[in-house]
Amino acid sequence: MAPLYDVETIERKWQERWRQADCFRAVAQADRPKYYLLEMFPYPSGRIHMGHVRNYTIGDVMARYKRMRGYNVLHPMGWDAFGLPAENAAIKHSTHPAAWTYDNIAYMKRQLQRLGFSYDWRRELATCDPDYYRWEQLVFLRMFEKGLVYQKETTVNWCEKCQTVLANEQVIEGTCWRCDRPVVARKMNGWFFRITAYVEELLAGCDRLKGWPEKVLTMQRNWIGKSVGAEIRFAVEGSDEPLTIFTTRPDTIFGATFMSVAPEHPILDRAPAERLDEVRRFAAETRDERQRAKPEEELPKRGVFSGLFAINPFTGDRLPIFAANFVLMEYGTGAVMAVPAHDQRDFEFARAYDLPVKVVIQPAEGRLEPAAMTEAYEGPGVLVDSGAFSGMASEEAKKAITRYAEEQGFGRAQVTYRLRDWGISRQRYWGAPIPIVHCPNCGAVGVPEEDLPVRLPTDVQMDPSGKSPLHSLKAFYQTVCPRCGAAARRETDTMDTFVESSWYFARYTDPAYDQGPVNPEEAAYWLPVDQYIGGVEHAILHLLYARFFTKVLRDLGLLSIDEPFTNLLTQGMVLKDGAKMSKSKGNVVDPDEMVQRYGADTVRLFSLFAAPPERDLEWNNEGVAGAHRFLARLYTFVTEQQDRLAAARSLPERLTAADRQLRRKLHQTIRKVTADMEADFHFNTAISAVMELCNTMTGLAASDTPPSAAVLREAVEAILLLLAPMTPHLCEELWQALGHTTLIAEASWPAFDPEAAREEELTIVVQVNGKLRSRIQISPDTSAQEVERMALADDKIQKFTAGKTVRKVIVVPGKLVNVVVS
RNA sequence: GCCCGGAUGGUGGAACUGGUAGACACAAGGGACUUAAAAUCCCUCGGCCGUAAGGCUGUGCGGGUUCGACUCCCGCUCCGGGCACCA
Known part of the structure; x- marks a missing residue:
């Protein structure tokens, strides 16, 4: 289908007018209410896809709407420009990551501009720009001073072929996503952000973020994974050093019949000589087994007796200590007391190795008999066979037993979290350098702030193996210690790219500020972000990191807010033929092609009309054509009657029945659309309301008793104003056709007249x-x-x-x- | 396994706080205009019965509450997403 009106000319014209009028420039004005609207910035992968179009259209409608409501709107755009794909592309196409990245930025920027988004392009930033990452390095150093950054040796996903660490998400079923070779676990030194220092505040904030989807908050709470319980020390026979365990069920301690520890647990080094070989072999086997296992696969419970015994401090029982494949060194203390009667994993393990099952909790209904049990009873009940605690309800017993352990000095109440510190070291080239110098005398020393930025050298040859050129670039890593002057080695790892996206929203408030990461005055006016919009795939990673970083920046005195995003909208995916668009499926719809065929307004309108924002959207080419026909009908209607409408003045004294009918529908529509915009971003119903109004209007206009020109004009004007945030180009064009000389982008949202909206019947x-x-x-x-x-x-x-x-x-x-x- | 969503015509989706189910579109079918096509315009469009008027039935399934249930409650089924030996 060919376009039904000259979209190309009209859209280019108004994009140029907006640029000339500079009408989307945001300037802080203390006496005006502000509205900071932000969409998640894109990675410059090459071209925008329909997911971007949808995300940015939703954002643009809100930005334009809020402007019409009188808000001083900040609506910036930029580029999440560091990342591994740039390195891969550079290797593949024999170019430089920077060149590839900036080419993509230029191309994608044109695409976004062609869609007519109302960004303040003056604030555009790219995170790979040294003027951006120098401030990130400064924040890193301040965090280092405060102990919020530290280095430690840890296990990472390493690809031999690519000579690099892979993020968890780059490990596909145990193999490298790029070369398909198995990923190996490797101990490496790396830098960590102490996000766990903020765990309680991050968790508490989940209860206060009223403007966030409950789904996202739940995911964050689960990720943080708070468990309340007790830490209890069990004496180990023939050793002075006790074995410390964490449990959420101290009430079941009288039912412990053995102990399980992670295969890597240090206590196993103390195993008697005759068991040591077997224990070590088991640890090695488990490591391999975990390596090979698919992530979702639950391995059968296996273990090996260590030859060691622990003493239950409550019963004096002698409990054999097993190395078990299901106990994780990373969680709690890496050791658990095993209560097979009341923990399913312990139960399975006990059955497999013929270990005793002792019931210490009886449920309200029925009576547990160890021999007859086919699974553990994990619910609440009344304690039995538990010494002085027998007869207590399990909840009460948890407290009583913990208190007793505390009094006796072998335990205490303890809270454990699933959340780990954030490992930010990447053995990649295309990232922000970590501003640290390793000195043989002084250890890790921060680069002095006056020496920032530590520039990422650009005169490098990319290594086809994927190995970062920084590791072998003497000009980069050879340096002297800033503290003692000795020859020293510069840190050659770069930062995780999630660090850049953790604070970019604050930088937008004054991206050229050269006295620090954030201009305090601008930030005080604009922050927090009033509305943030992006895909739900960032529910945990980016959104949690950004919350963490906000608190860090606050504690460093750089920000004065606690949470970065007041309201969050997670928009659904764009699907084609029921599936996510992908090259391999061949169901990709190219935004450029759509814009060329129907124009930006049509593409925007369809993206808004086909589904409410939070739901997945099924792309439908016929539906796009339908959206285009609607706009064309409006265009035709207005242009055909242009002279009459432009000449029309104030409403007539006496309104005809048709006049009243149209005005009633009109004002009901204004009310409905306003409510939809304010309440829940349900643009799909807002659009259908405007369509109804248009149907009513054209129907009446074609009838024997058409409404007067003035009433028609009132209706057309309101329609244009209501649609202006969604299809701004066409609305500008028709607004001008009515004789207006000012931009509709700067017009006010229409008010509805309750009197006119009232039903007569x-x-x-x-x-x-x-x-x-x-x-x-x-x-x-x-x-x-x-x-x-x-x-x-x-x-x-x-x-x-x-x-x-x-x-x-x-x-x-x-x-x-x-x-x-x- | 646990935690969230969701299920409404051929399709995408509407339905306020429990009050006309299917708005608005898309597709399909029929018609007008045209030499023809495109575009445009008009009509029909959940299912069953009926020439019609109209009736019956219908929001994943089974119960319940209510004058009245897509909406609330109880019990399931299926689909999507997240987490997952987390002690």
């Missing part, structure tokens, strides 16, 4: 026993008694009530009458 539904039987027309001021009388007198209703007794009549004012008969 209401349709009341009449039911008999809840079934629709008739409709009656009444005037809005008819009394309930009168409505009831009219309903009962209605012919059709009489038919259904004849010969029956009317038991009850329910009148819902303005809605319906239900006659109950029997």
